[in-house]
Amino acid sequence: MRDLVFIDVEASYSKDISSVCCVSLILVDSKTLQEIEKITYFINSESIYDNYGSTARIDIGINPKDLKSAPPLTKRHRQLRKYLNSKYIVIGHAIENDIRMLNAATKKYRLDSFDCKFLCSQMLYRLFKKENTNKSLDKVAQEINETFVHHHCEEDVLMSFKTIKYICSSLNKNIEEIINEYQITLGENKKHKIKNTSSKLIKPSKHQLIQEIYKKKVKVKNKDPYFYNKIFVFDSKFERNNIELLEKYVVEIKERGGKCSELISEGNVFIDANPDYMCKRKKYIENNQQLEIEIVELAQLLEKL
Template sequence: MRYLFFDIECCNGRNICEFGYVITDDKFNILEKKDITINPENKFNLTGRPDGRDLYLYYPESTYYRSNKFPYFYENIKKLIEYPDQLIVGHAISNDAGFLRSACRRYKLDPINFKFADSQRMFSEFANIRKSISLETAGENMNVEKPKYLHKSDDDSELTMNLVKGMCKQLDCSLEELIELCDSCFGKSENNQITYDDFEIRQQKRYEAAKSGVNNTVKGRNYRMFLQFLDGVKPQGDIVESDLNDKSLCVSLNYEIGHFKEMLSLVQLLTNHNATYKMRASDNDIFVTCDAKDDEGNIRHCSRLKHVNDVIAEGKNIKIISFDELLKILNVTEEELSTMPFPDASSFYKKAKPRQRAKKKEPKFEKKEFKGPTLGDLFPDLFKKLKNEIDEDK
């Protein structure tokens, strides 16, 4: 699997004059970077526009006019974008898809069909904001190194790649998992129609796939479903009184990552005990260990346990228990976890995040009534003279 990040510049907001891209492997290592200048066969209108800010491209206009026209590059661009085993990402990429559609229509060429992920929408969900953020601003928010030139299409493609790479790093996930986490970012350009996927349809497909049991790992789509279940799960009946009441727990990755169905059952039982499951191990009251071996028979390392031991060494109070101890408290066997009914679809729907409002700053000093002598009290003759002069002027 490779990743393609591309960006398009236009001479007037419609006609393509530059196409740039970056190809990486699934670890974001750059395999190829290139930009192509294209004769737009139209005038440049990028400054002094009443409805937009001035935009300055890297190359002079003469360079674009000396370049070949879009049909000359069409086959190579089409081959690049329609490459079978790749994910395509761009910032506000529906605009770029629209530019390609317009160019194909203009020169009577077959449409270029592809699926895409929009890094602008990814960042909006990542940062929990509702407005669209420019690539430059998003990069600054993520402390991504600025390219040498802005509005140079290959450099903008690399900036998009670094933005996505930064989000994946902070969330500790792959690009595929990031796309699954961001409902609104995925779309397609097909037969001159540019659309974003409908959340309800995608959610139903995810639910049916998870319920089928074909994949029982907490990865990819199941990872997203698990996060949604943590948000949506509710207690069944009265709260069970136990030592888990009002506690937060986390289970070793040795168990969690390979037992999606069982983890859903486990979280439901914990919720019935008024306990909370948190995936950040060091934020919990209790950590549950689970020994496991790899294919070669060696004890499998759990990164969560290391983090827990680190914060315990720093003074945090986290109780460590075994998986068998947890099952005993919950009065359930591991086999029963796997045979419990699959949760209802309504338990997986994502809750809307509340919009964060900036707090009003309190004044540094409290305004108090002044009770001391005034200047009029200290200099009565002077103020009387000034008052008389003002009255005379009137």
């Protein structure tokens, strides 16, 4: 079993995920769960610093002076690759967000991505608790009686490590045994493309199923003038409650050269499956009269398919 690298990443500018300013890492022996090394890298993001790590206005507790004097990512890249590589399993809480930030930053500087296998401690804790929803790190800390300062890089990475130690101790198993028991497939980052951590014990949410339907590649069979190069957006209530029909209609639209999206702002045609119901997307259209979007009832669409 490869050793583990726990990670937390923070950004300096709440509106730019590429503005990575701090990366905290803990290298851990996978068999004993003993800490081998702990290190934090400050990075000059060469971006705005607003002291918040997200649009939720979160204090990340970093002094701007520490960032201004720090090297940029181009200088930190080699140091980080020492830990973020295929030699280790990288672990973090909602780690896909951390990987996404690092990918955005490396793309900005035209650097190689940090290609690695990774595991989400948030998902692991959800499986351990046999619950249907993920818990934020502060909620986990409350449940396992740990105190820490949320969204401070060094504190978050340590709390993620403590979460894994708690799970292993409670089950009296090592991390490899737990991965096998929960039928987990490690996530992977390769050439800036992310494949999320998954478990056969967790059924995908409706939102995940919908996203998979929209991402599905379909060969164009007939460039129908009505559908070709247009983006179709479905009524959100229909979308959630009719997954199988949604998939059928999306495939038929794509076969005719059309596209589909969840974002009403991208759409050319809104498909209204419930004329008597005011869903959020329909309300958005009514409140934004400048949107150039055709509204078509589902029955009318079916006549064209």
